[in-house]
Amino acid sequence: MKKTQAIFAFLCLFGCATKKPELYVYPSGIVEEKKAEFVQYCEKGKALYKIHCAKCHTTVVNGKEVIPDFTPIQMDAYNMRLGTIKHQATLTERNIPEEELEIVLFFLGHKKPNVPVEEKKKGS
Amino acid sequence: MTKTAILLLIIGTIAFLATSSQPIGNPDAYTALYHSKIRQFTVQQQVLLHTMEAGDLSAPADMEKISLQIGLARDKMKGIDFWLRYLDPIGYKKINGPLPVEWETEVFEKFEKPYKRIGAGLTLAALYLEEPVCEKDSLLQLIQASIAATEGYHADSTTKVLPDFGHFYFCNRLFLLNLAAIYTTGFECPDSERIIPELRFMMDQVQEIYRAYDISFPERKLSPDYWNKYQEALHFVQTQPDEAAKFDHFNFIRLYVNPLFKLNQESIRRYEIFSGSFVDYSLNNEAKSIFDKDLYFGQNDKGLFLRVKDPKTLAEIEAVGKLLFYDPILSGNNLRSCASCHKSDAYFTDTISTTALQYNRTDHLTRNTPSLINVSYNHLLMLDGNHISLQNQAKAVLNNPLELNNDPSTLLKKILSCQEYKTAFTNLLQETPQESEITLSHIISAITTYYHKFSLSYAPFDDAMDRNYALSESEQRGFNLFMSKAQCATCHFAPQFNGVKPPYVGSEFEVLGVPADKQYHKLSADEGRYTVNPAFETLHAFRTGSLRNIALTKPYMHNGVFTTLEEVIDFYDSGGGVGNGLQLENQTLASDSLHLTPLEKKDLITFLNTLNEKIPFETPPAKLPASRTKSLNARKLGGEY
Numbered sequence: 001m002k003k004t005q006a007i008f009a010f011l012c013l014f015g016c017a018t019k020k021p022e023l024y025v026y027p028s029g030i031v032e033e034k035k036a037e038f039v040q041y042c043e044k045g046k047a048l049y050k051i052h053c054a055k056c057h058t059t060v061v062n063g064k065e066v067i068p069d070f071t072p073i074q075m076d077a078y079n080m081r082l083g084t085i086k087h088q089a090t091l092t093e094r095n096i097p098e099e100e101l102e103i104v105l106f107f108l109g110h111k112k113p114n115v116p117v118e119e120k121k122k123g124s
Numbered sequence: 125m126t127k128t129a130i131l132l133l134i135i136g137t138i139a140f141l142a143t144s145s146q147p148i149g150n151p152d153a154y155t156a157l158y159h160s161k162i163r164q165f166t167v168q169q170q171v172l173l174h175t176m177e178a179g180d181l182s183a184p185a186d187m188e189k190i191s192l193q194i195g196l197a198r199d200k201m202k203g204i205d206f207w208l209r210y211l212d213p214i215g216y217k218k219i220n221g222p223l224p225v226e227w228e229t230e231v232f233e234k235f236e237k238p239y240k241r242i243g244a245g246l247t248l249a250a251l252y253l254e255e256p257v258c259e260k261d262s263l264l265q266l267i268q269a270s271i272a273a274t275e276g277y278h279a280d281s282t283t284k285v286l287p288d289f290g291h292f293y294f295c296n297r298l299f300l301l302n303l304a305a306i307y308t309t310g311f312e313c314p315d316s317e318r319i320i321p322e323l324r325f326m327m328d329q330v331q332e333i334y335r336a337y338d339i340s341f342p343e344r345k346l347s348p349d350y351w352n353k354y355q356e357a358l359h360f361v362q363t364q365p366d367e368a369a370k371f372d373h374f375n376f377i378r379l380y381v382n383p384l385f386k387l388n389q390e391s392i393r394r395y396e397i398f399s400g401s402f403v404d405y406s407l408n409n410e411a412k413s414i415f416d417k418d419l420y421f422g423q424n425d426k427g428l429f430l431r432v433k434d435p436k437t438l439a440e441i442e443a444v445g446k447l448l449f450y451d452p453i454l455s456g457n458n459l460r461s462c463a464s465c466h467k468s469d470a471y472f473t474d475t476i477s478t479t480a481l482q483y484n485r486t487d488h489l490t491r492n493t494p495s496l497i498n499v500s501y502n503h504l505l506m507l508d509g510n511h512i513s514l515q516n517q518a519k520a521v522l523n524n525p526l527e528l529n530n531d532p533s534t535l536l537k538k539i540l541s542c543q544e545y546k547t548a549f550t551n552l553l554q555e556t557p558q559e560s561e562i563t564l565s566h567i568i569s570a571i572t573t574y575y576h577k578f579s580l581s582y583a584p585f586d587d588a589m590d591r592n593y594a595l596s597e598s599e600q601r602g603f604n605l606f607m608s609k610a611q612c613a614t615c616h617f618a619p620q621f622n623g624v625k626p627p628y629v630g631s632e633f634e635v636l637g638v639p640a641d642k643q644y645h646k647l648s649a650d651e652g653r654y655t656v657n658p659a660f661e662t663l664h665a666f667r668t669g670s671l672r673n674i675a676l677t678k679p680y681m682h683n684g685v686f687t688t689l690e691e692v693i694d695f696y697d698s699g700g701g702v703g704n705g706l707q708l709e710n711q712t713l714a715s716d717s718l719h720l721t722p723l724e725k726k727d728l729i730t731f732l733n734t735l736n737e738k739i740p741f742e743t744p745p746a747k748l749p750a751s752r753t754k755s756l757n758a759r760k761l762g763g764e765y
Contacts, residue, residue, distance in 0.1 A: 047558035051431070081405070088398035093406060097424045099513070103558075
């Protein structure tokens with residue numbers, strides 16, 4: 001009995017490890033061959049997010065770093081380099097050039113939304 | 125007993141809060157002045173509109189009346205230019221509209237498809253009035269649009285910033301920059317006799333704005349130093365001659381405008397205010413002078429390496445960038461390098477060839493090699509403004525079949541076949557965590573980082589503005605002519621003397637009618653900006669270049685047709701292409717003569733020589749990195765042609 005449980009648990013873990021959960025929401029109609037490129041671009045955005053935004057925006061929930069879901073209005077404001085007073089000092093062309101800002105916003109726009117903690121509990 | 129105590133405590137608290145939170149003075153004085161001045165401007169424009177409606181455009185007496193009213197309305201406009209220009213720059217284009225060729229080149233528009241923004245307002249009305257055929261309806265429309273735009277300045281979306289003191293220092297910054305770059309030059313002022321009187325009037329009216337501001341924001345008052353300097357500036361302007369050509373532009377900027385700018389920047393930093401307005405998009409709060417190279421941000425010169433601050437790493441990037449700059453491995457046939465055309469012993473341009481050789485080694489390119497010095501202070505790159513970043517521009521040269529003619533799929537492999545490059549960029553990869561491998565962007569970023577460092581030097585003119593360096597009489601006269609009679613400064617704006625004017629968010633283009641040959645047989649066939657954005661106004665339009673180092677970077681104009689500064693000045697003095705008999709309908713340069721005397725021309729050139737920067741140039745690298753591919757090791761440092 002215990003053995004089967006252990007094998008089952010192992011298989012579960014193994015399954016999780018091989019089938020990586022999708023981190024991004026693919027645009028509708030994306031062709032299979034372009035998916036890797038799409039993910040690579042998002043990953044670049046994520047790396048830039050870590051450089052430029054994570055210091056203030058990333059929160060730690062249950063010991064895990066969580067990138068918040070920004071609203072479309074927030075993202076529009078960042079795109080125009082506005083936002084809060086603080087952004088007016090930091091979100092400048094000097095600090096983050098147009099090309100990089102574009103990639104960060106692309107990443108944020110295609111990142112899978114976070115699952116609220118309560119729902120996660122219910123689900124598990 | 126307790127009840128009374130509580131009551132007293134409450135009253136006491138209220139009284140305390142009332143006195144502590146309420147600043148002494150009248151918080152509404154500033155906003156009230158704003159609305160009242162905008163209303164006065166509207167009323168004056170309505171009077172103008174009625175005069176136009178009632179007038180007969182063929183009767184000289186009526187035309188005189190209209191001109192007079194335009195002048196009165198202009199005064200009111202100038203009196204509030206301080207606010208108008210900053211608070212709603214889009215609306216402002218309806219009040220003091222841009223000339224048609226200036227409509228599409230701002231930095232915010234470079235990311236979208238250019239669209240046509242029709243200007244309106246008083247300057248265009250004054251110019252239109254001079255046209256041989258002047259339709260009354262069109263004239264009225266220019267003013268009606270201006271009145272409608274003026275009303276917009278009462279809207280909440282515009283006035284919501286007024287109760288906060290911060291915007292004031294940004295309005296003032298733009299005002300001071302314009303004092304240095306455009307207000308005294310006749311830019312937007314077709315009648316040269318009005319320039320100095322308008323300036324006096326404007327500075328006087330701004331003083332009124334300052335006073336109201338101090339009443340409303342007593343805790344964030346203008347400093348006594350600022351007030352003193354401003355009074356001195358006002359006195360200076362009042363005692364100067366009426367004629368713009370006799371006005372001492374040099375000392376006005378050096379002794380008053382630039383020091384005022386410094387003080388205003390200090391306030392911005394002291395109060396830690398940051399602007400949310402796109403007017404301040406590229407301006408730097410840290411700049412200590414108008415002639416600081418860091419005044420505004422044009423281009424990201426370091427590309428992917430923009431976050432590198434460590435001097436040692438920066439030196440490594442520059443070193444590898446330098447090698448690449450001289451390495452013909454960057455061309456399809458391994459025979460040409462960046463240095464083939466951008467010669468480091470000639471200010472990174474080619475002062476010998478009119479236009480450089482094409483890749484095929486027989487034909488020539490159509491445009492003169494531009495100097496790489498100070499290119500970073502442009503928003504749009506190349507003479508036709510085809511590129512918005514140094515990265516894109518470099519990529520285009522690498523792939524252009526007429527220039528370096530690379531096969532993009534093998535270029536990177538070729539470069540990385542050299543161990544020295546591979547090691548350098550592998551080490552640098554940690555500086556760009558967003559990139560998982562070495563890309564062409566790394567290569568280009570190193571090159572732009574390398575050549576930008578030669579753009580950080582200053583010229584004697586900057587030293588005269590910022591430090592205690594004295595310019596000679598002739599040099600000062602030359603600058604004063606540059607700013608007035610010679611009309612150079614209406615296109616070449618301080619501090620870079622290029623086509624980027626305050627608030628430094630756009631690059632301007634002009635149609636000059638440059639000939640194909642010195643004898644003016646025909647117009648140069650180059651369509652310029654038209655190739656990028658076709659429109660009647662952009663045909664033969666070219667981006668205004670910087671005049672820094674101009675005396676050392678011949679030949680001149682987009683096609684290198686002129687070889688001396690004397691020839692260039694003669695070209696402008698005689699009214700450009702049209703002035704020399706060429707057919708061109710959209711020339712933006714006035715086609716009549718400037719009537720410059722030989723001495724004046726000499727003074728102008730003497731002044732232009734004060735813009736020669738003291739750049740510490742370097743000798744080329746000793747040798748090129750060796751490649752694993754043997755055949756590549758025969759390549760010659762700097763290339764063969």
